[in-house]
Amino acid sequence: MDPPVAFHFVVSFVGLIPPVPDMAFQEVSGLESSIDLEPLVEGGENRFVHQLPKSVKHPNLVLKRAVTTMASGLVQWCKSTLEGDFSDAIVPKDMVVSLLSENQIPVTSWSIGNAYPIKWTVSNLDAMKNELAIETIELSYTTIKRMM
Numbered sequence: 757m758d759p760p761v762a763f764h765f766v767v768s769f770v771g772l773i774p775p776v777p778d779m780a781f782q783e784v785s786g787l788e789s790s791i792d793l794e795p796l797v798e799g800g801e802n803r804f805v806h807q808l809p810k811s812v813k814h815p816n817l818v819l820k821r822a823v824t825t826m827a828s829g830l831v832q833w834c835k836s837t838l839e840g841d842f843s844d845a846i847v848p849k850d851m852v853v854s855l856l857s858e859n860q861i862p863v864t865s866w867s868i869g870n871a872y873p874i875k876w877t878v879s880n881l882d883a884m885k886n887e888l889a890i891e892t893i894e895l896s897y898t899t900i901k902r903m904m
Contacts, residue, residue, distance in 0.1 A: 760855045765855050767779050768851060779830070783820040784819055792809070794807070816874065820891070820893075823891045833873065834893060837873045838873055866901065868897045868900050871898075874896045878891050878892075
């Protein structure tokens, strides 16, 4: 089997209404986990410092794609979360990012739990450029698990 290519992937959200057929993203970043460490100096032992694990942390998940219409379930979720003045509770969603083979079969996937939008950016509008208008959606999340 050939190694997977980074440009062949799919993103799906669990429970977005209306269903989201527009999940074609240009870029996904932030699939990462690391452990915070706390240094502990042992009395009488000066050759090294112990590194004690504290908690697992994740950077924000960043999704980039062409700007879409208000009919998108993702756009509606982002709008209600970021423009809702906290009058309604934030509703986190689970999601899956899958790296695909040339036959559209997932080679590996990442299950992301309790994600919710924290930032929504539209690229600069410039009449001198011939580029797509790109929206960037930044999500905070609680868990990430690699599957398969």
